[in-house]
Amino acid sequence: MRRRVVVTGMSVVTALGNDIPEFWDNICAGKSGVGPLRRFDVSNFKVRFGGEIAEFDPSETISSRDVKRIDRFAQFALVGAHKALETSGIDLTDGDPYRHGVLIGSGIGGLQEIEQQHVKLFYRGPDRVSPFMIPKLIVNAASGNISVRFGLRGPNSAIATACASATNAIGDAFKLIQDDRADIMVTGGSESAITPMGLSGFARMNALSRRNENPQTASRPFDKDRDGFVLSEGAGIVVLEEYERARKRGATIYGEVLGYGMSADASHMTAPDPEGAGASRAMSGALRDARLELDQIDYINAHGTSTPLGDVAETTAIKSVFNSHSKKLCVSSTKSQLGHLLGASGGVEFVVGALALHHQTVPPTINLDNPDPECDLDYVPNEARTTKVRAVLSNSFGFGGHNACLVIGKMD
CATH class of the missing domain: 3.40.47.10 (Thiolase/Chalcone synthase)
Structure with a gap:
């Protein structure tokens, strides 16, 4: 008999809000989170806008020392995991940590770190490359940091299937619980590819909209005048839990993964x-x-x-x-x-x-x-x-x- 799997916690880090009530209100109001890019100089780029997260402060979740050791994409995931677990009301000390797991998807991983360290290598030599470069840029940095932070000793994996990454991650996490190989999974996806290389690479593919004069109208799915997608960043993290466990502890259940x-x-x-x-x-x-x-x-x-x-x-x-x-x-x-x-x-x-x-x-x-x-x-x-x-x-x-x-x- 297949075990039932439910959603008991969730979080988002997006250009339309970093907490669920604000995010949902903005979504239902039809607001756009797209605007001019500010984090680096885009004056000579053909595309100068995106879904950039202007207000993101990881300090409540991540120490100042660790912020320097974790790439932005993994910071999104770690903050998201903290909020999702908080909303779920789960007590991770109640249960077997070897049945509590994490599975986070990312299409690209630490692109920002790759760019920054390449500049150091090119201009200052190999001895100036950061010793934290590899653990910052690898795609599984998000899953790894979440596992370490919350003591999740069960299944721990990462998925990289481009724009399907987070959905594959959630699906695989769902199956781990359904098949009785885990009881709780922290899962979802995280991405931070709004960097000079990321923006220019997608633009050179002619994949991006070029509505620089009116960026909020640039993403127009199913409209005859659409001309490409809008590059954005953020994370969506959920807590999946075996149904009987969630029911017994009186958890709020947002839906059942079927x-x-x-x-x-x-x-x-x-x-x-x-x-x-x-x-x-x-x-x-x-x-x-x-x-x-x-x-x-x-x-x-x-x-x-x-x-x-x-x-x-x-x-x-x-x-x-x-x-x-x-x-x-x-x-x-x-x-x-x-x-x-x-x-x-x-x-x-x-x-x-x-x-x-x-x-x-x-x-x-x-x-x-x-x-x-x-x-x-x-x-x-x-x-x-x-x-x-x-x-x-x-x-x-x-x-x-x-x-x-x-x-x-x-x-x-």
């Missing part, structure tokens, strides 16, 4: 399968794993990056999976408000899905002013909608053809 599906496009390193075949398989797999009928899904938090090819491919995939029910679904992309957090996006969007269940409200797709005829579903344009939400499908698709989907259900 299903997980993943697949590969095996088509192209950066472009999606134009027919959405891989995405379709991942969605269908998640639904089978959840043991739900098509009409039991009420809301899809779409990957919806605002790229010309990706939004059409995802729409095609949704229609191929849900058939006639696709026209009854609410589908929205919160990347229209947050931008694209790359490997962290699935973590934040999983939180959005859980909050949609909890509040029975579907967030909007903002900037949807001129719908693309090829994108013809109900994308909840520009205003949040109060409606019945029984189950949510959360989609994440990454470079390399990685597809990952999760189903979250409302508790009875």
Whole structure:
């Protein structure tokens, strides 16, 4: 018998807020967290905006000494883990620490550290490179630091599947609890790729929107005038727990993780399968794993990056999976408000899905002013909608053809 897995804690670090109530209010109000970049000089860049987190102070969670030893992406994850555990009300001393684990995804890891240390190497020589460089930049630095900080001695892993990283991480953590290999998992994703190299690299791929004059309207999923995604940063971290354990301690339960599906496009390193075949398989797999009928899904938090090819491919995939029910679904992309957090996006969007269940409200797709005829579903344009939400499908698709989907259900 499969064990039930529930969400008992959550946190976000985003350009629209670093605590859940503020974040959810801003999401439902249709606000944008996108704006001009301030952390470094972008005057000679073709793209000069993004979803930068202006107000982030790790000092309440991380000592000043350790801040210097932990890259920004891992700081996001560590602060997020602290808040998620705090909201869960879990007493980690109650239980077996060897059944308490952590699994955090990141598409890129410590890019900021790589850039800074390369400058030192190039201009000052190898003896000036920091001895903390390697433990700062590795993708598993987020999981490792969380494990050390909170004494989580159970499963400890990291996922790097580009923009599907956080969703794969949550899905794998879900399966560890479901299969009785863990009781508690701290999981999600974190990313901090708004650096000179990150910004210029994505811009040179022509992946980014170039609406420098009006950045808040730049991320416009499913709109005919979309011209690329908006680079953002942040983290979305959740606490997953075995249901009976959570029930016995009287935990607040935000939703139940019901299903997980993943697949590969095996088509192209950066472009999606134009027919959405891989995405379709991942969605269908998640639904089978959840043991739900098509009409039991009420809301899809779409990957919806605002790229010309990706939004059409995802729409095609949704229609191929849900058939006639696709026209009854609410589908929205919160990347229209947050931008694209790359490997962290699935973590934040999983939180959005859980909050949609909890509040029975579907967030909007903002900037949807001129719908693309090829994108013809109900994308909840520009205003949040109060409606019945029984189950949510959360989609994440990454470079390399990685597809990952999760189903979250409302508790009875």
